[in-house]
Amino acid sequence: MTKPGAMHAWRRSDGRKGIRNTVVVTYLVECAHHVARQIVRPFEGMDVHVIGFPGCFPNDYSQRMMETLCTHPNVGGVLLVSLGCENFRKGQLFRHIEATGRPVELLTIQHSGGTEASVRLGRDWVSKTLSYLIDAPTVDMVPSELIIGTICGGSDATSGIAGNPAAGRAFDMLLAEGATCIFEETGELIGCEHIIAERAANPALANELVGSVKKAARYYADMGYGSFSQGNAEGGLTTIEEKSMGAYAKSGSACIQGIVKPCIVPPKQGLYLLDVVPDGPPRFGFPNINDNAEIIELISCGAHAVIFVTGRGSVVGSAISPVLKVCANPETFARMPEDMDVNAGRILSENASLEDVGTEIRDKVIALGQAGQTASERLGHQEFVLTYKSFDPLGPACLPNVAAA
Incomplete structure (x- = not known):
């Protein structure tokens, strides 16, 4: 039972706790930015955020940043949006997120039928993930x-x-x-x-x-x-x-x-x-x-x-x-x-x-x-x-x- 005045949080698999349970839609190159933005449009006012890295070639800093941010304790689920031909190490990022137990999906625009098809698929995934996260139990946090x-x-x-x-x-x-x-x-x-x-x-x-x-x-x-x-x-x-x-x-x-x-x-x-x-x-x-x-x-x-x-x-x-x-x-x-x-x-x-x-x-x-x-x-x-x-x-x-x- 929640104690009076206590904070409410979501416990992650690494033991950390988050004060938000956000779904992040993450573009992995600037070419995928528009699709990511279109995916989140119907979810305005909800806990769905766009983040991303614009470069085609990553460096160790950008890779670590994306891996760390996508598994931040305030993040509950991640949709990765790739164009398909960028050099970002998306497989490594996907596996890093998957290992934490968070819902994660990799959407590749070039393999999914282009902009409109990718937007439809992305919105469907976000809707399902939000429905799943709404029932996630909370714990006390001090x-x-x-x-x-x-x-x-x-x-x-x-x-x-x-x-x-x-x-x-x-x-x-x-x-x-x-x-x-x-x-x-x-x-x-x-x-x-x-x-x-x-x-x-x-x-x-x-x-x-x-x-x-x-x-x-x-x-x-x-x-x-x-x-x-x-x-x-x-x-x-x-x-x-x-x-x-x-x-x-x-x-x-x-x-x-x-x-x-x-x-x-x-x-x-x-x-x-x-x-x-x-x-x-x-x-x-x-x-x-x-x-x-x-x-x-x-x-x-x-x-x-x-x-x-x-x-x-x-x-x-x-x-x-x-x-x-x-x-x-x-x-x-x-x-x-x-x-x-x-x-x-x-x-x-x-x-x-x-x-x-x-x-x-x-x-x-x-x-x-x-x-x-x-x-x-x-x-x-x-x-x-x-x-x-x-x-x-x-x-x-x-x-x-x-x-x-």
Whole structure:
């Protein structure tokens, strides 16, 4: 029997629990994207999302991302949509999903009669799978089983003094309850690397934290482009260091237990930094072309939900995991209330305390496991971006407590 106030979740074969039971329709090359979109059209407002990889040739990062996302605990079933002649390792992906016990089907457009026939077959499969999943039993879930990510985007001068500190306070609360929390954006921590290092679990990890931020600075210098937008400047920010101080605040105050990279689930509870900047010289372009690429990488690390802080105003959500929007600027909140979940601007305009807003964020995260929805979910936002990257394996200093996991 469900305990009063408990979260409701779906248990997966690997023991993890999901707060959603989503069917993902996954295109394996851009040529199959339209068919995937057409398949989900009749299911608007239902828990059916489109994700996919546009490239014809995969790399190890894209393959791991697709395997990890299709078996995320929030995913209940997967329809793979292939054109047929792409080089993506679809058989490997299919077998990886099948081994978890989830419903999975591979639809190949060139073998199924083309666009219209494939759309009909895909819709039939999704309908049957939804009927099957509706009867799936749920189990109780407690905060210590959650993985929560945080990101900031569309930042302005209020982000670092209201929204991000409030998100950091919510992180501290969730961590105190045993949850796992992940913050990222090493390209927006430039200038704060030594402050971050002071919170490391040990000196070796401290060196890795400094190195990850320095790597981001080198990468952006090589690209001739930094993580500082025109909108940031219009919102009152003046330097990347100033922006970094605000971005740093959303990590809270807890000890940092390790560094992860995309597709690596933290091995034990605690606070982790996600390094999203590719290793080696620039090969595939910018580290992240927009906020949604970073959201998806947080989700690939197991995030059940993502706290998104914005001052200028961002409307995006995500496929697979809900995105909770925390608005730092009271004027932005007044203009865009239907897109926001928490008005952290109350700290500036109504003398609300950091503790109060942090508690509101924490409570709304928990409510997502109690049939609650975010604003972006209600509005139908299911953005998804996946491009090419390249990463080296993590060194032992990045996860110093892995042996104890």
